[in-house]
Amino acid sequence: MHSLLKSRFESKVFESLINEKNLLNLMCFAAYGIPRALLNMISSICIEDEDGEVSVNLTAKNTLKEIKNSHDSTYNIYDSLKIKLPMYRNFIDTGSNFYEQTLKIIKEFNKGSDVGKQSSIIAIKRPVSAELEKVIGFFQYAGLLSPNSISNRGGKGVYELYEIHYAAIIDRNIFFSSKAINSEKYVEAFSNRPNHHYPRHLEASLVPEDNLDQAFSLALPSCEVCKSPRVSDKAKFCMECGAKLQDASIFEDIVSQDIELLPITTARADSIKQSSKIRKIKDILMDYDNKELRKVNMIGPAWAKKIKSYAEEFIA
Structure with a gap:
């Protein structure tokens, strides 16, 4: 990390960083092996004057502030999955x-x-x-x-x-x-x-352990007509187009059924069960990156994608 900073910043700036070695190293550890994370933190404490001269305001307060910002930014990637993967x-x-x-x-x-x-x-x-x-x-x-x-x-x-x-x-x-x-x-x-x-x-x-069924339940799908997201799992009708929404209990019944109901052979269904943790249609929907399906012999990227589409069509 020190070598990276030495190559990216002027010698005067790098020397200022090294003078506060403990604070610098704390930032290096906080970057968790990701160079861009460290560069973002260091760049945020750099000050450029009217003449274009760059100085570094590396204090304990600024160090902890930038580490917090870095952590918040990383956590936001996790939290954004609620938008990217609304079912989860x-x-x-x-x-x-x-x-x-x-x-x-x-x-x-x-x-x-x-x-x-x-x-x-x-x-x-x-x-x-x-x-x-x-x-x-x-x-x-x-x-x-x-x-x-x-x-x-x-x-x-x-x-x-x-x-x-x-x-x-x-x-x-x-x-x-x-x-x-x-x-x-x-x-x-x-x-x-x-x-x-x-x-x-x-x-x-x-x-x-209390209310685990709700904690690990798949969120109900969007409106089948206009694809608008639900405002609540208890909503009966779409707020945008007024279409009737799928009932929660019906949805849970559907996703809890055996994968044998999908348009795949019995032999393939048995092979999936023997080589992975997949048993129910819900398990395929949960396998968002097809990691479990890819464990199964004779199931490559194309077949994994096809089986996932079968599961998605089944709940539509």
């Missing part, structure tokens, strides 16, 4: 609660630990439901969560490890549980992250 609106809202709960758990876990034992990882015990995997996939798409590794605890179970975006760690002050962020201690903690020290949790402690 409930999943994304549930994911927001999962994200906050995860940050809370890691912060509590780090409380009282020394600088060499501050964790940025959450371990989730298998099996992880297809619904939560979908939510985690959305966070991976946004860059807020990264799969780290698998931890096999023998008789205690197998855990999937996910690392939290470092900008979130800094913005929410996850390390040390102190009131103010000490940039030197944070940089040291990021530089000495432990390999086997992290909170281990069941899915039930990360996602509230």
Whole structure:
């Protein structure tokens, strides 16, 4: 990251950054390996005078402000999926609660630990439901969560490890549980992250069990006539054209049916069930990137797209 900045900025600017090395390195960690994120943060604290001379206002306050802006920008990518993938609106809202709960758990876990034992990882015990995997996939798409590794605890179970975006760690002050962020201690903690020290949790402690059906339900489709989005899941008629909207219970009944009802052979349906987690039509609709379908032998991009279209036609 230092080499990148040295090549992109004048030597005078780079020297000013290096003079505040802890603050600079905190920004480097907050960029989470994405050069553009770092460049955006640094550019925001650069000041150009009337003569075109550039200076840097690298203070602790400005550093934390830009890290927060960077995290908010990344989180907005996740939140925007409610518009891009309206059918998954409930999943994304549930994911927001999962994200906050995860940050809370890691912060509590780090409380009282020394600088060499501050964790940025959450371990989730298998099996992880297809619904939560979908939510985690959305966070991976946004860059807020990264799969780290698998931890096999023998008789205690197998855990999937996910690392939290470092900008979130800094913005929410996850390390040390102190009131103010000490940039030197944070940089040291990021530089000495432990390999086997992290909170281990069941899915039930990360996602509230009450009302799970609603939390992980597919949102009802838009108006079939004019394609306008619903203003509410309880709406009976379209606000734009007045057409009757699909009933919630009917929709749930349809998406909960077996994939054998789709226009595919019984052998192919059996093959999908044996090689993936797909059982119901809902599972195909949830497989928005066709990752599960592509696990099945003899199903490439074309067939995966075709089967997805069968599922979408089935609920139309």
